[in-house]
Amino acid sequence: MMSELRKDLVSGRWVIIATERSKRPDDFRPGGGTARAAEPVGFCPFCDGNETKTPPEVFALRATGTAADSPGWKVRVVPNKFPALNRGTPPPKPANGIFQWMEGTGVHEVVIENPDHALELGDLPVRHIQDVFRVFQQRIKAIEEELHYQYVQLFKNKGKEAGASLSHPHSQIVATPIVPKRIKEKIYGADRLFRNFKECAFCRILQEEAAAEERQVVRNRHFSVIAPYASRFPFEMAVYPLRHSPFFTDVRDDELMTLAETMKSILTRLKETIGDPPYNLILHQAPNPSLSLEGWPEIEKNFHWHLEIFPILTKVAGFEWGTGFYINPVPPETAAKFLRQP
Amino acid sequence: MKKRILLVEDEKALCLLYEEELSREGYAVTAVTDAEAALAELGKAAFDLIVTDIRMPGKNGIELITEIMGLRKDIPIIINSAYQSYKEDFMTWAADAYVVKSASLDELKAKIKQLMGE
Numbered sequence: 539m540m541s542e543l544r545k546d547l548v549s550g551r552w553v554i555i556a557t558e559r560s561k562r563p564d565d566f567r568p569g570g571g572t573a574r575a576a577e578p579v580g581f582c583p584f585c586d587g588n589e590t591k592t593p594p595e596v597f598a599l600r601a602t603g604t605a606a607d608s609p610g611w612k613v614r615v616v617p618n619k620f621p622a623l624n625r626g627t628p629p630p631k632p633a634n635g636i637f638q639w640m641e642g643t644g645v646h647e648v649v650i651e652n653p654d655h656a657l658e659l660g661d662l663p664v665r666h667i668q669d670v671f672r673v674f675q676q677r678i679k680a681i682e683e684e685l686h687y688q689y690v691q692l693f694k695n696k697g698k699e700a701g702a703s704l705s706h707p708h709s710q711i712v713a714t715p716i717v718p719k720r721i722k723e724k725i726y727g728a729d730r731l732f733r734n735f736k737e738c739a740f741c742r743i744l745q746e747e748a749a750a751e752e753r754q755v756v757r758n759r760h761f762s763v764i765a766p767y768a769s770r771f772p773f774e775m776a777v778y779p780l781r782h783s784p785f786f787t788d789v790r791d792d793e794l795m796t797l798a799e800t801m802k803s804i805l806t807r808l809k810e811t812i813g814d815p816p817y818n819l820i821l822h823q824a825p826n827p828s829l830s831l832e833g834w835p836e837i838e839k840n841f842h843w844h845l846e847i848f849p850i851l852t853k854v855a856g857f858e859w860g861t862g863f864y865i866n867p868v869p870p871e872t873a874a875k876f877l878r879q880p
Numbered sequence: 881m882k883k884r885i886l887l888v889e890d891e892k893a894l895c896l897l898y899e900e901e902l903s904r905e906g907y908a909v910t911a912v913t914d915a916e917a918a919l920a921e922l923g924k925a926a927f928d929l930i931v932t933d934i935r936m937p938g939k940n941g942i943e944l945i946t947e948i949m950g951l952r953k954d955i956p957i958i959i960n961s962a963y964q965s966y967k968e969d970f971m972t973w974a975a976d977a978y979v980v981k982s983a984s985l986d987e988l989k990a991k992i993k994q995l996m997g998e
Contacts, residue, residue: 579951580946580949580950581946582949583971584970591973591974620967620972620973703969703970704969704970704971
Protein backbone atom coordinates (compact mmCIF):
# COMPACT_ATOMS: atom_id res chain seq x y z
CA MET A 539 0.00 0.00 0.00
CA MET A 540 1.21 3.53 -0.84
CA SER A 541 1.79 6.24 1.74
CA GLU A 542 -1.03 8.70 2.11
CA LEU A 543 -1.09 12.46 2.47
CA ARG A 544 -3.88 13.52 4.82
CA LYS A 545 -5.07 17.01 5.70
CA ASP A 546 -6.26 18.03 9.14
CA LEU A 547 -9.65 19.59 8.52
CA VAL A 548 -9.43 22.43 11.05
CA SER A 549 -5.77 23.49 11.04
CA GLY A 550 -5.11 22.72 7.37
CA ARG A 551 -1.89 20.91 8.34
CA TRP A 552 -0.81 17.95 6.17
CA VAL A 553 0.68 14.71 7.40
CA ILE A 554 2.21 11.71 5.71
CA ILE A 555 0.75 8.43 6.90
CA ALA A 556 3.60 6.09 6.02
CA THR A 557 1.56 2.92 5.70
CA GLU A 558 4.25 0.95 3.87
CA ARG A 559 6.49 1.16 6.90
CA SER A 560 3.64 0.80 9.31
CA LYS A 561 4.65 -0.24 12.79
CA ARG A 562 2.94 -2.30 15.45
CA PRO A 563 2.60 -1.40 19.14
CA ASP A 564 5.43 -3.75 20.14
CA ASP A 565 7.83 -1.72 17.97
CA PHE A 566 7.41 1.16 20.43
CA ARG A 567 7.81 -0.69 23.70
CA PRO A 568 10.65 0.53 25.97
CA GLY A 569 13.89 1.04 24.21
CA GLY A 570 12.25 3.66 22.01
CA GLY A 571 11.56 5.89 24.99
CA THR A 572 10.56 5.61 28.60
CA ALA A 573 8.25 7.76 30.62
CA ARG A 574 10.62 8.35 33.48
CA ALA A 575 12.54 11.60 33.76
CA ALA A 576 15.83 11.65 35.63
CA GLU A 577 15.17 10.60 39.21
CA PRO A 578 16.33 13.00 41.88
CA VAL A 579 18.97 11.69 44.24
CA GLY A 580 17.09 11.58 47.52
CA PHE A 581 15.22 14.81 46.93
CA CYS A 582 12.23 16.07 44.96
CA PRO A 583 10.84 19.58 45.48
CA PHE A 584 7.29 18.35 44.66
CA CYS A 585 7.21 15.52 47.22
CA ASP A 586 5.23 15.53 50.43
CA GLY A 587 7.32 17.14 53.18
CA ASN A 588 9.32 19.43 50.89
CA GLU A 589 6.69 22.18 50.68
CA THR A 590 9.14 24.84 51.90
CA LYS A 591 11.20 24.39 48.73
CA THR A 592 8.34 25.63 46.55
CA PRO A 593 6.87 29.13 46.48
CA PRO A 594 3.78 29.47 48.73
CA GLU A 595 0.81 27.54 47.32
CA VAL A 596 -1.87 29.51 45.49
CA PHE A 597 -4.38 26.69 45.82
CA ALA A 598 -4.53 23.24 47.37
CA LEU A 599 -7.00 20.48 48.09
CA ARG A 600 -5.89 19.42 51.53
CA ALA A 601 -7.10 17.59 54.64
CA THR A 602 -9.14 19.64 57.09
CA GLY A 603 -6.99 21.25 59.74
CA THR A 604 -3.73 21.11 57.78
CA ALA A 605 -1.91 24.38 57.24
CA ALA A 606 -0.98 25.81 53.86
CA ASP A 607 2.48 24.78 52.65
CA SER A 608 2.62 21.76 54.92
CA PRO A 609 1.94 18.05 54.28
CA GLY A 610 -1.67 16.84 54.11
CA TRP A 611 -2.53 17.95 50.56
CA LYS A 612 -4.05 15.97 47.72
CA VAL A 613 -3.48 18.37 44.80
CA ARG A 614 -1.28 21.44 45.19
CA VAL A 615 -0.74 24.47 42.93
CA VAL A 616 2.32 26.70 43.24
CA PRO A 617 3.71 29.49 41.07
CA ASN A 618 6.87 28.68 39.13
CA LYS A 619 9.79 29.51 41.43
CA PHE A 620 11.97 30.78 38.57
CA PRO A 621 9.46 31.79 35.86
CA ALA A 622 10.28 32.79 32.28
CA LEU A 623 7.38 35.27 32.32
CA ASN A 624 6.84 37.56 35.28
CA ARG A 625 3.43 38.10 36.79
CA GLY A 626 2.26 41.63 36.06
CA THR A 627 -0.28 43.68 34.20
CA PRO A 628 -0.62 42.35 30.67
CA PRO A 629 0.81 44.89 28.21
CA PRO A 630 -1.91 46.52 26.10
CA LYS A 631 -0.61 45.82 22.57
CA PRO A 632 2.62 44.81 20.86
CA ALA A 633 4.88 47.78 20.22
CA ASN A 634 4.91 49.10 16.66
CA GLY A 635 7.62 48.53 14.11
CA ILE A 636 8.44 45.52 12.01
CA PHE A 637 9.99 43.75 14.99
CA GLN A 638 7.25 43.58 17.56
CA TRP A 639 7.91 43.10 21.22
CA MET A 640 6.08 43.21 24.53
CA GLU A 641 7.08 43.09 28.16
CA GLY A 642 7.49 39.48 29.27
CA THR A 643 4.51 39.28 31.57
CA GLY A 644 2.48 36.16 32.15
CA VAL A 645 1.59 33.55 34.70
CA HIS A 646 3.26 30.18 35.16
CA GLU A 647 1.85 27.76 37.72
CA VAL A 648 2.65 24.13 38.47
CA VAL A 649 -0.12 21.73 39.46
CA ILE A 650 1.37 18.92 41.56
CA GLU A 651 -1.15 16.16 40.93
CA ASN A 652 -0.55 14.08 44.05
CA PRO A 653 1.97 13.86 46.90
CA ASP A 654 3.32 10.45 45.82
CA HIS A 655 6.32 10.70 43.47
CA ALA A 656 5.58 7.35 41.80
CA LEU A 657 1.84 7.63 41.11
CA GLU A 658 1.15 8.93 37.60
CA LEU A 659 -2.10 10.62 36.56
CA GLY A 660 -3.46 7.43 34.99
CA ASP A 661 -2.59 5.40 38.11
CA LEU A 662 -4.73 7.58 40.40
CA PRO A 663 -8.28 6.64 41.47
CA VAL A 664 -10.97 8.20 39.26
CA ARG A 665 -12.09 10.54 42.08
CA HIS A 666 -8.56 11.87 42.39
CA ILE A 667 -8.29 12.41 38.62
CA GLN A 668 -11.59 14.30 38.82
CA ASP A 669 -10.08 16.48 41.56
CA VAL A 670 -7.03 17.19 39.39
CA PHE A 671 -9.24 18.32 36.50
CA ARG A 672 -11.41 20.35 38.87
CA VAL A 673 -8.27 22.14 40.07
CA PHE A 674 -7.29 22.79 36.42
CA GLN A 675 -10.70 24.39 35.88
CA GLN A 676 -10.50 26.51 39.02
CA ARG A 677 -7.01 27.80 38.32
CA ILE A 678 -7.73 28.59 34.66
CA LYS A 679 -10.90 30.43 35.66
CA ALA A 680 -9.15 32.35 38.44
CA ILE A 681 -6.30 33.42 36.16
CA GLU A 682 -8.74 34.44 33.41
CA GLU A 683 -10.96 36.47 35.72
CA GLU A 684 -8.34 38.03 37.97
CA LEU A 685 -5.39 38.61 35.69
CA HIS A 686 -6.89 39.28 32.26
CA TYR A 687 -4.43 37.36 30.13
CA GLN A 688 -5.60 36.58 26.61
CA TYR A 689 -4.93 32.87 26.69
CA VAL A 690 -4.37 30.23 29.36
CA GLN A 691 -2.59 27.07 28.25
CA LEU A 692 -2.74 23.88 30.28
CA PHE A 693 -0.22 21.16 29.45
CA LYS A 694 1.47 18.11 30.89
CA ASN A 695 4.88 16.73 29.94
CA LYS A 696 5.33 13.15 31.08
CA GLY A 697 8.79 11.65 30.73
CA LYS A 698 12.13 13.13 29.78
CA GLU A 699 11.53 12.81 26.02
CA ALA A 700 8.31 14.79 26.44
CA GLY A 701 10.17 17.62 28.19
CA ALA A 702 9.66 16.75 31.85
CA SER A 703 12.63 17.67 34.04
CA LEU A 704 11.14 15.93 37.06
CA SER A 705 9.24 12.64 37.16
CA HIS A 706 6.94 13.63 40.04
CA PRO A 707 3.54 13.85 38.29
CA HIS A 708 2.65 17.45 37.53
CA SER A 709 1.01 19.66 34.94
CA GLN A 710 1.63 23.29 34.08
CA ILE A 711 -0.54 26.31 33.41
CA VAL A 712 0.91 29.25 31.46
CA ALA A 713 -1.07 32.40 30.73
CA THR A 714 0.13 34.67 27.94
CA PRO A 715 -0.80 38.23 26.95
CA ILE A 716 -1.42 37.13 23.35
CA VAL A 717 -3.41 34.30 21.76
CA PRO A 718 -0.79 31.81 20.50
CA LYS A 719 -0.47 31.06 16.78
CA ARG A 720 -1.54 27.40 17.06
CA ILE A 721 -4.79 28.45 18.74
CA LYS A 722 -5.41 31.16 16.16
CA GLU A 723 -4.95 28.63 13.35
CA LYS A 724 -7.65 26.47 14.89
CA ILE A 725 -9.95 29.41 15.57
CA TYR A 726 -9.69 30.68 11.98
CA GLY A 727 -10.03 27.14 10.58
CA ALA A 728 -13.11 26.47 12.73
CA ASP A 729 -14.62 29.80 11.67
CA ARG A 730 -14.11 29.05 7.95
CA LEU A 731 -15.60 25.57 8.32
CA PHE A 732 -18.57 26.86 10.32
CA ARG A 733 -19.52 29.00 7.35
CA ASN A 734 -19.32 25.94 5.05
CA PHE A 735 -21.00 23.37 7.28
CA LYS A 736 -23.45 25.72 9.05
CA GLU A 737 -22.45 23.94 12.23
CA CYS A 738 -19.40 23.48 14.46
CA ALA A 739 -16.69 21.61 12.50
CA PHE A 740 -15.66 19.66 15.59
CA CYS A 741 -19.27 18.50 16.18
CA ARG A 742 -19.36 17.45 12.52
CA ILE A 743 -16.09 15.51 12.90
CA LEU A 744 -17.53 13.71 15.93
CA GLN A 745 -20.64 12.70 13.94
CA GLU A 746 -18.49 11.37 11.09
CA GLU A 747 -16.17 9.49 13.44
CA ALA A 748 -19.10 7.94 15.33
CA ALA A 749 -20.54 6.70 12.03
CA ALA A 750 -17.21 5.40 10.70
CA GLU A 751 -16.11 3.91 14.06
CA GLU A 752 -12.65 2.91 12.77
CA ARG A 753 -10.81 5.79 14.50
CA GLN A 754 -12.95 5.85 17.62
CA VAL A 755 -11.20 4.68 20.79
CA VAL A 756 -13.83 5.43 23.45
CA ARG A 757 -17.31 6.91 23.32
CA ASN A 758 -19.42 7.34 26.45
CA ARG A 759 -22.30 9.55 27.53
CA HIS A 760 -20.24 12.76 27.61
CA PHE A 761 -16.99 12.25 25.68
CA SER A 762 -15.55 10.81 22.51
CA VAL A 763 -11.90 9.85 22.14
CA ILE A 764 -10.60 9.47 18.61
CA ALA A 765 -7.31 8.82 16.88
CA PRO A 766 -7.48 11.91 14.63
CA TYR A 767 -7.76 11.32 10.86
CA ALA A 768 -4.54 13.29 10.23
CA SER A 769 -2.67 12.20 13.37
CA ARG A 770 0.85 13.61 13.50
CA PHE A 771 2.15 10.99 15.90
CA PRO A 772 1.67 7.24 16.46
CA PHE A 773 -1.16 6.59 18.94
CA GLU A 774 -2.13 10.27 19.08
CA MET A 775 -5.58 10.76 20.65
CA ALA A 776 -8.01 13.66 20.97
CA VAL A 777 -10.66 13.87 23.67
CA TYR A 778 -13.80 15.84 22.73
CA PRO A 779 -16.84 16.64 24.86
CA LEU A 780 -20.07 15.59 23.12
CA ARG A 781 -21.82 18.71 24.45
CA HIS A 782 -20.66 21.62 22.34
CA SER A 783 -18.76 24.20 24.37
CA PRO A 784 -15.78 26.40 23.54
CA PHE A 785 -14.63 26.50 27.17
CA PHE A 786 -13.20 23.71 29.33
CA THR A 787 -14.12 25.89 32.31
CA ASP A 788 -17.81 25.26 31.44
CA VAL A 789 -17.61 21.52 32.10
CA ARG A 790 -20.18 20.48 34.70
CA ASP A 791 -19.36 18.31 37.68
CA ASP A 792 -21.08 15.18 36.31
CA GLU A 793 -19.17 15.65 33.03
CA LEU A 794 -15.95 16.10 34.96
CA MET A 795 -16.49 12.69 36.57
CA THR A 796 -16.92 11.10 33.13
CA LEU A 797 -13.85 12.97 31.89
CA ALA A 798 -11.86 11.45 34.77
CA GLU A 799 -13.16 7.96 33.90
CA THR A 800 -12.29 8.59 30.25
CA MET A 801 -8.77 9.78 31.06
CA LYS A 802 -8.17 6.83 33.38
CA SER A 803 -9.32 4.48 30.64
CA ILE A 804 -7.21 5.90 27.81
CA LEU A 805 -4.05 6.42 29.87
CA THR A 806 -4.32 2.82 31.07
CA ARG A 807 -4.86 1.60 27.49
CA LEU A 808 -1.86 3.60 26.31
CA LYS A 809 0.29 2.10 29.04
CA GLU A 810 -0.90 -1.44 28.30
CA THR A 811 -0.64 -1.07 24.53
CA ILE A 812 2.80 0.50 24.20
CA GLY A 813 4.31 0.27 27.68
CA ASP A 814 4.12 3.54 29.60
CA PRO A 815 5.41 5.93 26.90
CA PRO A 816 6.46 9.52 27.46
CA TYR A 817 3.64 11.82 26.32
CA ASN A 818 2.39 15.38 26.10
CA LEU A 819 -1.15 16.31 27.06
CA ILE A 820 -2.52 19.68 25.99
CA LEU A 821 -5.79 21.54 26.33
CA HIS A 822 -7.12 23.74 23.55
CA GLN A 823 -10.03 26.02 24.33
CA ALA A 824 -11.26 29.44 23.24
CA PRO A 825 -9.43 32.56 24.48
CA ASN A 826 -10.26 34.19 27.81
CA PRO A 827 -14.04 34.77 27.92
CA SER A 828 -13.73 37.42 30.62
CA LEU A 829 -12.10 39.69 28.02
CA SER A 830 -13.84 41.00 24.97
CA LEU A 831 -14.22 38.31 22.33
CA GLU A 832 -15.19 40.85 19.68
CA GLY A 833 -12.19 39.78 17.58
CA TRP A 834 -13.92 36.40 17.11
CA PRO A 835 -17.66 37.11 17.38
CA GLU A 836 -18.77 33.57 16.38
CA ILE A 837 -16.35 31.71 18.63
CA GLU A 838 -18.98 30.43 21.05
CA LYS A 839 -20.69 28.67 18.13
CA ASN A 840 -17.70 27.48 16.15
CA PHE A 841 -15.00 26.50 18.66
CA HIS A 842 -15.09 23.27 20.67
CA TRP A 843 -12.64 22.65 23.50
CA HIS A 844 -10.63 19.42 23.45
CA LEU A 845 -7.60 17.64 24.86
CA GLU A 846 -4.82 16.20 22.74
CA ILE A 847 -2.48 13.43 23.88
CA PHE A 848 0.57 12.53 21.87
CA PRO A 849 2.97 9.82 22.94
CA ILE A 850 6.56 10.70 22.07
CA LEU A 851 7.61 7.71 20.01
CA THR A 852 9.07 9.34 16.91
CA LYS A 853 11.50 12.21 16.44
CA VAL A 854 10.59 15.59 14.99
CA ALA A 855 13.49 16.53 12.70
CA GLY A 856 14.51 18.61 9.70
CA PHE A 857 11.67 17.61 7.38
CA GLU A 858 9.01 18.40 9.98
CA TRP A 859 10.63 21.72 10.98
CA GLY A 860 11.14 22.68 7.34
CA THR A 861 7.70 21.84 6.02
CA GLY A 862 5.27 21.59 8.91
CA PHE A 863 4.45 18.09 7.60
CA TYR A 864 4.70 15.21 10.03
CA ILE A 865 5.45 11.60 9.11
CA ASN A 866 3.39 9.12 11.09
CA PRO A 867 4.30 5.43 10.73
CA VAL A 868 1.10 4.20 12.42
CA PRO A 869 -2.21 4.87 10.63
CA PRO A 870 -4.74 6.21 13.16
CA GLU A 871 -7.13 3.37 12.20
CA THR A 872 -4.47 0.86 13.34
CA ALA A 873 -3.72 2.87 16.50
CA ALA A 874 -7.43 3.04 17.39
CA LYS A 875 -7.84 -0.68 16.83
CA PHE A 876 -5.06 -1.49 19.29
CA LEU A 877 -6.18 1.15 21.79
CA ARG A 878 -9.76 -0.18 21.72
CA GLN A 879 -8.68 -3.67 22.72
CA PRO A 880 -9.63 -4.44 26.32
CA MET B 881 32.28 35.73 63.67
CA LYS B 882 32.28 35.90 59.89
CA LYS B 883 29.51 34.04 58.06
CA ARG B 884 30.79 31.26 55.84
CA ILE B 885 30.06 30.81 52.15
CA LEU B 886 30.92 27.76 50.07
CA LEU B 887 31.53 28.89 46.49
CA VAL B 888 31.48 26.32 43.66
CA GLU B 889 32.69 27.72 40.33
CA ASP B 890 34.73 25.82 37.75
CA GLU B 891 36.20 28.83 35.95
CA LYS B 892 39.27 29.68 37.96
CA ALA B 893 39.36 33.39 37.07
CA LEU B 894 35.70 33.83 38.03
CA CYS B 895 36.24 31.80 41.17
CA LEU B 896 39.02 34.18 42.26
CA LEU B 897 36.92 37.24 41.41
CA TYR B 898 33.90 36.01 43.43
CA GLU B 899 36.10 34.95 46.30
CA GLU B 900 37.72 38.39 46.44
CA GLU B 901 34.46 40.33 46.08
CA LEU B 902 32.57 38.29 48.67
CA SER B 903 35.49 38.40 51.11
CA ARG B 904 35.45 42.17 50.75
CA GLU B 905 31.77 42.05 51.80
CA GLY B 906 32.90 40.46 55.07
CA TYR B 907 32.27 36.77 54.41
CA ALA B 908 34.65 33.87 54.93
CA VAL B 909 34.70 32.23 51.50
CA THR B 910 35.79 28.68 50.73
CA ALA B 911 36.12 28.34 46.96
CA VAL B 912 36.19 25.03 45.08
CA THR B 913 36.03 24.24 41.37
CA ASP B 914 33.89 21.08 41.26
CA ALA B 915 31.01 19.31 42.96
CA GLU B 916 33.07 16.53 44.54
CA ALA B 917 35.30 19.07 46.27
CA ALA B 918 32.19 20.93 47.44
CA LEU B 919 30.74 17.76 49.00
CA ALA B 920 34.08 17.11 50.70
CA GLU B 921 34.11 20.66 52.16
CA LEU B 922 30.54 20.21 53.41
CA GLY B 923 31.69 17.15 55.31
CA LYS B 924 34.49 19.11 56.99
CA ALA B 925 32.94 22.45 57.99
CA ALA B 926 29.63 24.23 58.63
CA PHE B 927 28.51 26.78 56.03
CA ASP B 928 25.85 29.47 56.18
CA LEU B 929 25.24 29.56 52.43
CA ILE B 930 26.26 27.87 49.17
CA VAL B 931 26.73 29.58 45.80
CA THR B 932 27.05 27.16 42.89
CA ASP B 933 27.46 27.25 39.14
CA ILE B 934 25.53 24.69 37.05
CA ARG B 935 27.73 23.78 34.09
CA MET B 936 30.82 22.14 35.54
CA PRO B 937 32.92 19.14 34.63
CA GLY B 938 31.86 15.99 36.48
CA LYS B 939 28.67 16.41 38.49
CA ASN B 940 26.79 19.51 37.46
CA GLY B 941 25.36 22.04 39.88
CA ILE B 942 21.84 20.57 39.78
CA GLU B 943 23.17 17.12 40.67
CA LEU B 944 25.21 18.75 43.44
CA ILE B 945 22.28 20.56 45.05
CA THR B 946 19.99 17.53 44.88
CA GLU B 947 22.72 15.53 46.59
CA ILE B 948 23.08 18.23 49.25
CA MET B 949 19.29 18.12 49.79
CA GLY B 950 19.59 14.40 50.49
CA LEU B 951 22.12 15.20 53.23
CA ARG B 952 20.68 18.39 54.72
CA LYS B 953 18.09 20.93 53.67
CA ASP B 954 18.87 23.83 55.98
CA ILE B 955 21.67 25.60 54.08
CA PRO B 956 20.43 28.30 51.69
CA ILE B 957 21.63 27.72 48.12
CA ILE B 958 22.02 30.19 45.27
CA ILE B 959 22.41 29.00 41.71
CA ASN B 960 24.75 31.34 39.85
CA SER B 961 24.67 30.38 36.19
CA ALA B 962 25.36 32.09 32.88
CA TYR B 963 22.28 30.31 31.47
CA GLN B 964 18.61 31.23 31.93
CA SER B 965 17.53 27.97 30.34
CA TYR B 966 18.20 25.82 33.41
CA LYS B 967 15.26 27.57 35.06
CA GLU B 968 13.07 25.15 33.10
CA ASP B 969 14.48 22.28 35.14
CA PHE B 970 12.32 21.96 38.24
CA MET B 971 15.21 20.41 40.15
CA THR B 972 16.62 23.95 40.39
CA TRP B 973 13.82 24.52 42.93
CA ALA B 974 16.06 22.83 45.46
CA ALA B 975 17.90 26.17 45.43
CA ASP B 976 16.57 29.28 47.15
CA ALA B 977 17.56 31.72 44.42
CA TYR B 978 18.70 31.68 40.80
CA VAL B 979 21.01 34.46 39.66
CA VAL B 980 22.06 34.83 36.05
CA LYS B 981 25.74 35.80 35.88
CA SER B 982 26.50 39.32 34.77
CA ALA B 983 29.44 41.72 34.89
CA SER B 984 28.03 43.20 38.08
CA LEU B 985 27.82 41.12 41.23
CA ASP B 986 25.17 43.39 42.76
CA GLU B 987 22.29 40.93 42.33
CA LEU B 988 24.31 38.05 43.73
CA LYS B 989 25.40 40.14 46.73
CA ALA B 990 21.82 41.30 47.34
CA LYS B 991 20.53 37.70 47.27
CA ILE B 992 23.26 36.60 49.67
CA LYS B 993 22.34 39.38 52.09
CA GLN B 994 18.64 38.52 51.82
CA LEU B 995 19.18 34.82 52.45
CA MET B 996 21.58 35.53 55.31
CA GLY B 997 18.87 37.72 56.86
CA GLU B 998 21.06 40.82 56.77
